[in-house]
Every structure is written in structure tokens, then in C-alpha cells.
Amino acid sequence: MTSAVQVSDFQLSPELVEFQQKVRAYTQEHLKDAARYDAEARFPREAVAAAAKLGLLCTTVAEEHGGSAMGNLASCVMLEEINSACAATGVTISVHNSLVNSLLGKWCNEEQKKRWFPKMVTGEWLGAYCLSEAFSGSDAAALRCEAKKNGDHYVMNGAKLWITTGSEADLFVIFARTGEDRVNGISAFVVEKTWDGVSVGKKERKLGLRGSPTTEIVCENVKVPADCLIGEEGIGFKIALDTLDGGRLGIASQSLGIARAAIDLMRDHLGKQVDHKGRPNASQPDQWDFADLASDLDAYRFLTWRAAVLRDQGVRCSTEAAMAKSCASRLANRAARRAVSMLGLAGVDGSNPAERLLRDARITEIYEGATDIQRLVIARGLLA
Ligand SMILES: Cc1cc2nc3c(=O)[nH]c(=O)nc-3n(C[C@H](O)[C@H](O)[C@H](O)COP(=O)(O)OP(=O)(O)OC[C@H]3O[C@@H](n4cnc5c(N)ncnc54)[C@H](O)[C@@H]3O)c2cc1C
Numbered sequence: 001m002t003s004a005v006q007v008s009d010f011q012l013s014p015e016l017v018e019f020q021q022k023v024r025a026y027t028q029e030h031l032k033d034a035a036r037y038d039a040e041a042r043f044p045r046e047a048v049a050a051a052a053k054l055g056l057l058c059t060t061v062a063e064e065h066g067g068s069a070m071g072n073l074a075s076c077v078m079l080e081e082i083n084s085a086c087a088a089t090g091v092t093i094s095v096h097n098s099l100v101n102s103l104l105g106k107w108c109n110e111e112q113k114k115r116w117f118p119k120m121v122t123g124e125w126l127g128a129y130c131l132s133e134a135f136s137g138s139d140a141a142a143l144r145c146e147a148k149k150n151g152d153h154y155v156m157n158g159a160k161l162w163i164t165t166g167s168e169a170d171l172f173v174i175f176a177r178t179g180e181d182r183v184n185g186i187s188a189f190v191v192e193k194t195w196d197g198v199s200v201g202k203k204e205r206k207l208g209l210r211g212s213p214t215t216e217i218v219c220e221n222v223k224v225p226a227d228c229l230i231g232e233e234g235i236g237f238k239i240a241l242d243t244l245d246g247g248r249l250g251i252a253s254q255s256l257g258i259a260r261a262a263i264d265l266m267r268d269h270l271g272k273q274v275d276h277k278g279r280p281n282a283s284q285p286d287q288w289d290f291a292d293l294a295s296d297l298d299a300y301r302f303l304t305w306r307a308a309v310l311r312d313q314g315v316r317c318s319t320e321a322a323m324a325k326s327c328a329s330r331l332a333n334r335a336a337r338r339a340v341s342m343l344g345l346a347g348v349d350g351s352n353p354a355e356r357l358l359r360d361a362r363i364t365e366i367y368e369g370a371t372d373i374q375r376l377v378i379a380r381g382l383l384a
Pocket of ligand 1: 129130137161163206363369371373
């Protein structure tokens with residue numbers, strides 16, 4: 001999808017600045033309860049509904065299908081804002097836009113788009129992306145869930161694990177085995193929550209992102225109509241990896257949002273430490289770390305936006321997206337850890353978001369490709 005808005009002179013275009021301000025206003029009004037969502041492990045339903053009303057669930061969908069067609073760069077700007085306030089809401093919106101809607105838009109035929117987009121762009125339905133299984137995380141091609149062709153439908157059996165928004169989603173994109181070949185035997189399907197044999201299994205108890213339900217999705221003899229196959233048989237793995245390039249931009253932006261929130265906490269803390277003339281008086285080591293983290297935030301934001309612009313231009317960005325995700329997610333962890341230690345007791349007592357940021361940040365280095373895997377993707381891209 002080509003975005004009408006671009007980075008020029010290292011500044012966002014006026015349209016994107018306006019969009020950023022609109023999203024910032026949304027976070028201030030609707031994400032005030034982030035700490036409660038976390039404490040109660042409660043899905044931020046109202047916040048997601050409000051985002052849908054503002055058109056934030058359709059940024060990767062073409063206008064002809066009811067989307068805003070703003071593209072990946074705008075999605076990154078939006079996700080940094082949302083995640084700086086609430087990472088549970090952020091990951092819900094990231095998966096819906098960057099994984100599910102963008103996949104439907106790129107790989108589905110017209111008839112399929114007309115069937116699913118009306119509900120997906122308005123947020124009446126939420127989407128989930130179901131690739132991982134008990135024995136298939138980093139090694140996604142090892143998946144075992146199977147879909148056997150039987151006349152005009154497939155019979156799907158298997159269990160998907162660690163599915164974001166699992167218990168709340170209405171539409172699942174499920175990757176299943178339709179053939180023996182490890183890679184070319186994988187196909188992608190849309191499966192609806194209400195179909196016989198589809199159920200939500202165990203909900204995970206997590207370190208962070210507690211407001212985002214992560215569940216098992218079980219398929220037992222699910223009759224999947226043949227016209228719910230996405231693309232053609234055997235290209236599921238290609239679809240999965242291509243989609244993850246966009247998804248990683250979402251998680252890079254989530255990481256930037258978490259890092260920014262941690263750096264803002266440090267700024268408040270250090271800003272209060274002044275001498276008798278009102279000049280900054282914080283310890284030099286604290287100032288050094290603060291300066292380094294703030295510099296990295298700017299650097300990795302540009303890394304993320306570069307990959308987003310490439311994807312908006314239809315250029316493959318696997319290496320660039322992996323660079324963005326790997327750098328930004330590690331920054332989120334460093335920044336949150338430093339904020340907690342800089343704040344001392346206040347860093348761990350829950351009186352401010354520092355400890356939640358630290359717990360949420362941890363997950364950005366695991367999902368949509370663990371950091372070690374991202375580093376392999378980067379090396380492979382550079383050595384090719
Ligand atoms: C909160 C959360 C939400 C998630 N949401 C989704 C979702 O919506 N949909 C979905 O499909 N999945 C989801 N996942 C699953 C996620 O994508 C996997 O956890 C991730 O791919 C890692 O797989 P794994 O947990 O099996 O770890 P493993 O694959 O066992 O990897 C563990 C560690 O081993 C190392 N490692 C593994 N393989 C290699 C290798 N070849 N080379 C070097 N090092 C290696 C890495 O350091 C890695 O961190 C989610 C996970 C979490 C935690």
C-alpha cells in the first residue's frame with residue numbers, strides 16, 4: 001500500500017503530525033486505566049472500541065474496503081503513541097492491523113475481502129494471528145495443525161498456542177499443514193470463532209501485557225469451507241513470513257512507546273533534581289544513561305520508520321524490519337530497567353508505571369520472532 005504521507009527532512013508530514021496528535025488525544029482520554037487493566041488482567045474492551053470509532057483499526061486497509069489506507073508509517077506513529085500509554089491495548093491494535101488486516105488485504109481475493117472487511121474495519125470483529133504451537137515457536141515451519149481436503153471443505157485439527165486476543169477475537173487466521181513438505185506444505189485459512197469445533201483453550205498467566213488475553217485456540221474437526229483458503233495451497237509459510245515483516249514494525253513501535261514512557265519517567269525524576277539556583281543537579285551517571293537512552297530512542301525510531309516507508313512502497317523489508325524490532329525491543333528493556341533502578345522504591349511499588357513497563361517490555365523481545373532470531377534474519381539478509 002502506498003502511503004500519501006512520507007518522512008521528509010526527518011520530520012513527519014503535517015498530515016501525520018495531525019494524526020499523531022489525534023492518537024495522543026485518544027490515549028489521554030481512553031487509556032487512563034492502563035494500570036487497572038494490568039492489575040485485573042482485564043481486556044481493554046472500551047479502549048479498543050473507542051479506537052475503532054476513531055478509525056484506528058483500519059489503517060492498513062484500502063479505502064475501497066472501508067479502510068483509511070494510511071499505511072505502515074502511520075500505523076507505526078499510532079502504535080508508538082498507544083503503547084506509551086498501554087501496551088495491552090497496543091498489542092491488540094497491532095495484531096489486528098499489522099498482522100490480520102494487512103494479511104487479508106494483501107493475500108485475499110475480492111470476494112473474501114468483501115466478506116470480512118466490513119466487520120474488521122469497524123472493529124465489530126477483532127482478528128487473531130495463529131501460527132505458534134506447543135512445538136513450533138521460533139521454528140514456525142514445524143507446525144502440526146492439519147487441514148485435510150474433503151470435497152468442498154477442509155477438516156482442521158490442531159491447537160494453536162499463545163494467541164494474542166485469542167478469547168476476544170472473532171476471526172482467526174490459522175496456518176495449517178495441507179501437505180507433507182515442511183515449508184511448502186503449509187497453507188493459511190480464515191476460521192471464524194462461531195464455527196463448530198473451534199474453541200478457546202487455556203488462558204496464559206503472564207509476566208506482562210496482562211490486559212491482553214493470550215490463549216490457546218483449539219480446532220477439533222472444524223469444517224473450513226474451501227473458499228476460506230487464503231491464496232493457494234502451499235503458500236501459507238510465505239504469507240506468514242511476509243506478514244511478520246509488517247507485524248515486527250508494530251512490535252518495534254510498541255517497544256519505542258514503552259521506551260519513551262520509561263524515558264519520560266526518568267526525565268520527570270531527573271528534572272526535579274536541581275541545585276539552589278534551579279540548575280540540573282542529578283548525578284552524572286544518571287544523566288549519561290538518560291542521554292544514551294534518549295539518543296537510542298530517536299535512532300531506532302528512524303530505523304523503524306525507514307522499514308515502514310519501504311513496506312509502504314512495496315519493497316521487501318525483512319532485514320530492516322528485523323533491525324528495527326531487535327534494536328527497539330532491546331531498548332525498551334534497557335530503558336524500563338534503568339527507569340526502575342533510577343526511581344528506587346518508586347520504581348517497584350506501582351505508584352507509577354515503571355514496573356509495568358519493565359514487565360511489558362520483556363515480551364517485546366520474545367513474540368513475532370525472538371531477538372536471537374531477528375539477529376539471524378539480519379545476518380542472513382546482509383550476507384545474502
Ligand atoms: C505474550 C505473547 C503473545 C504471543 N502472541 C502470539 C500470536 O498472537 N500468534 C502466534 O502465532 N504466536 C504468538 N506468540 C508466540 C511467539 O511468537 C513465540 O513465543 C515466539 O515465536 C518464540 O517461540 P517459543 O516461545 O516457542 O520459543 P523458542 O522457539 O523455544 O525459543 C526460545 C529461545 O531460544 C532461542 N532460539 C530458538 N531457536 C533458535 C535458533 N534457531 N537460533 C538461535 N536461537 C534460537 C531464542 O533465544 C529464543 O528466545 C506469543 C508469545 C507471547 C509471549
